[in-house]
Every structure is written in C-alpha cells, then in structure tokens.
Amino acid sequence: MRLFKRIIGFTLVAILALAIVGMFLPREISVARSIEINAPAEKIFTHFNNLEKTIAWSPWLYHDPDTKNTFNDIPEGVGAVMEWSSDHKKVGSGRMEITDSKLNESIAVDLDFGDMGSATAGWNLEPAGDKTNATWSMTTDMGAGPVGRLFGVVMKKWIATDYDLGLQNLKKLVESS
Helix, strand or coil: CCCHHHHHHHHHHHHHHHHHHHCCCEEEEEEEEEEEEECHHHHHHHHHHHHHHHHHHCCHHHHHCCEEEEEECCCCCCEEEEECCCCCCCEEEEEEEEEEEECEEEEEEEECCHHHHHEEEEEEEEEEECCCEEEEEEEEECCCHHHHHHHHHHHHHHHHHHHHHHHHHHHHHHHHH
C-alpha cells in the first residue's frame, strides 16, 4: 500500500511540475529554416507561388504519397488555395491559402488545420549573387494551456525536420532542371 501511495504521489508531483513548466513556455512558436540554392530567385519563386508545384517537393507527401490534394480555380498568387486530406498522423488534413505574393521575393500563406489550429507561414527569397537563400517559416499560437505549450516544444522540432527535408527536395528539384 505504501508503494502505491508513493507512485500516486510521485505521479501527481510530476503532473504538477509539467503543468508549471508548461505555463512558462512561450505561447507562440516560430520555426524558420533556410537553404542556399544554386539558382536565381525567379527560378525558385514559381515553386512557392503555384501551390500545385509544392507537391513535387513537399516533405509530407513522402510520409503519405496517397494524400488527396485539391486546388481552387486560382492557379497561383494571392487567393490560390490548396486543401489536403490524409489518414497519416504526420500529414492530416488542412487548407492553405496564399495571402500575399511579392514577385521573386516572398509568399505568405494562412494555414488551417481544423481542430488542430491555424498558423501563418511563408517563403522568402534573398538573392546572393548567382545563388538564392530560400527561407521557409511558420508561426502558430499553441494556446494558453500548459499541454499545448509543452507540445509546442516537440512540434517545433518536427516542423524544423520536415522543413529541412522539403528545402532539400526543392534544392534538388530546382538545381536539376
């Protein structure tokens, strides 16, 4: 019986400690990953500005190549929408809409993951001679609760890993064409 009480006591203390730590973690997380691509910005820009072209280098389609993607009637630029649906836990379902597009410079998108929340993301291109630095970024609010904030720490690492993979895929695609 003493062992049982100690286990319960330890569990309660651990939960309380995690809740306290969680409250001190940031509510908002931001992830940004960059890569240098041996190509001018105008050769890369179309791969962001046209959401159908993201399929060719998306890190999530490697997890589930059977993801269902649909697009609206706007092929590129502001107002272009992509929706996806997958049973794979790393892909899930959601919607992305381009909200800002500056030719050969940047793209901003709103992301909607349904019950999982929303985020803003984007791509920036900075010419560097005959190369371009491409940056993929995302910001999201993890909520006021400690569980969401604790999950944000893990999620940030997952997203960074996927962004690195996506940027590597993009680099290979652009440099080989």
